[in-house]
Amino acid sequence: MHRARDRDRGWSCLPPCAQKMTRLLLGVTLERICKAVLLLCLLHFVIIMILYFDVYAQHLDFFSRFNARNTSRVHPFSNSSRPNSTAPSYGPAGAEPPSPSAKPNTNRSVTEKPLQPCQEMPSGLVGRLLIEFSSPMSMERVQRENPDVSLGGKYTPPDCLPRQKVAILIPFRHREHHLKYWLHYLHPILRRQKVAYGIYIINQYGEDTFNRAKLLNVGFLEALKDDEEYDCFIFSDVDLIPMDDRNLYRCYEQPRHFAVGMDKFGFRLPYAGYFGGVSGLSKSQFLKINGFPNEYWGWGGEDDDIFNRISLNGMKVSRPDIRIGRYRMIKHERDKHNEPNPQRFTKIQNTKMTMKRDGISSLQYRLVEVSRQPMYTNITVEIGRPPPRLARG
Structure with a gap:
């Protein structure tokens, strides 16, 4: 119980x-x-x-x-506290600022040490950069921030011997807003990299169909006319800004593709053969591929043609590390008279047959004006218009 x-x-x-x-x-x-x-x-x-x-x-x-x-x-030649500013210079490399009581040194030219070659990796580099396009920008501000840049957008390091002389070529039309930001960021970057450089804006005259590659061919020849000592040529779109100053703007043993990871591609290479945005070739490399094609009118195709030319001439494309080769693009609408080229895919397949006859050796253009601005040299050229397309029967 x-x-x-x-x-x-x-x-x-x-x-x-x-x-x-x-x-x-x-x-x-x-x-x-x-x-x-x-x-x-x-x-x-x-x-x-x-x-x-x-x-x-x-x-x-x-x-x-x-x-x-x-x-x-x-x-006196080190950078100031901001990456986009410069310190005032007082004279030759290593010289101290003058004092009121200092007496002239008549033996200065005798005792001055010769300049040493610039370092392969300059010590003044900052690394990753904060790039933004929201702050207003003006040419007056760019000029104020870069007092050591000479007329025409030229600069030579005052404290060491540069290893190369670089011409930077930008195909251009109606992009003044973008150009201000490009100059604002690139001048300080190039100075910290100890580059001897000149900046050339290749401006297409008129409103006919845009031809990026042909403008770059023009820039190559006109830059050499301006200074035959250029031995490196960097071809850059005006809307691309590097996000790391360790991405050195110079030429290498192989043709160089700088813009490895753009923000519009998720900071990844879109495909293995991509050669767009920013690239660099030495004078000998450029001539070896007969320059760029002249017959790519409108948007697209010429970068792939250039990649093919490099490969067909026994060279390989070199690139920086993906963490260093990052770029920000200034957002914009597609330019008028720069619509996609419907013939680009056919032309890319025929690079082997066309590259010897279409390039720097066949270039024709009319020089309209050369104008030396404080921060760049403007070269306005007339490059013609695309041939009429055959009607499909």
């Missing part, structure tokens, strides 16, 4: 026990969820701090090294 009664009491206690256990489990589950949410928030905060430090640490490290050097000696 007692056992039966106890057994009945045990069974009657199960429902409240089960409810208590359920509440306990629910409490434990909620506690775990709260801990997981807190952990995720903490992890998110840590990741943000790491990214923030990764962008700015190199700036801080550069400035600390800069200040440390200045405590021991005066170096």
Whole structure:
């Protein structure tokens, strides 16, 4: 009887026990969820701090090294605290600023040390850069920020011997807004890279169909007319800004493709044979491929043709590391009279047959005007118009 009664009491206690256990489990589950949410928030905060430090640490490290050097000696040609500014120069490399009581040194020219070659990787590079296009930009500001740049957009490092002389060529028409930002960012980058350079804007005259590659061929010849010592040529679209100044604008043993990862492609190479945006060839490499094709009117195709020319002439394309070769593009609408070229796919397939007769050797154009502006040299040219398309019968 007692056992039966106890057994009945045990069974009657199960429902409240089960409810208590359920509440306990629910409490434990909620506690775990709260801990997981807190952990995720903490992890998110840590990741943000790491990214923030990764962008700015190199700036801080550069400035600390800069200040440390200045405590021991005066170096008038080092960069100021902002990547896009320059410090005033006082004279020849290594010279101290003049003081009112200083007497002229008649033996200066005798005791001056000869300049040494510029470093392969200059010590003043910043690394990753913050690139934005929301702040208003003007040519007056660009000129103010770059007082050491000579008329025509030319610059030579004053404290070392540059390893190459680089002509930077930009095909252009109706992109004044983009040009201001390009000059604002690129002049300081190139100076920190210790590049001897000149910037040439190749402006297509008139409103006929745009021809990017032909304009670059013109830029090659006109830059050499201006200075025959150019031995490296970099071809850049005006709307692309490098996000890291360790992406060195110079020529290499093989043709160079600089714009490896654009933001519009998710910072990835869209395909293995891509050679668009920003590229560089030495004078000998450019002549070896007979320059760029002249018959790509409108948008698209010429970059693939150039890649084919490089490969067919036994050369390979070199690229920077994907983490360094990143670019931001200034967003814009498709230019008028630069619609996609419907013949580009057929032309790309025939590169082997056309590259010897279509290129720098067959280039024809009319020079309209050469104008030397404070931050660049403008070359306006008339390059003709595309031949009429045959009607399909």
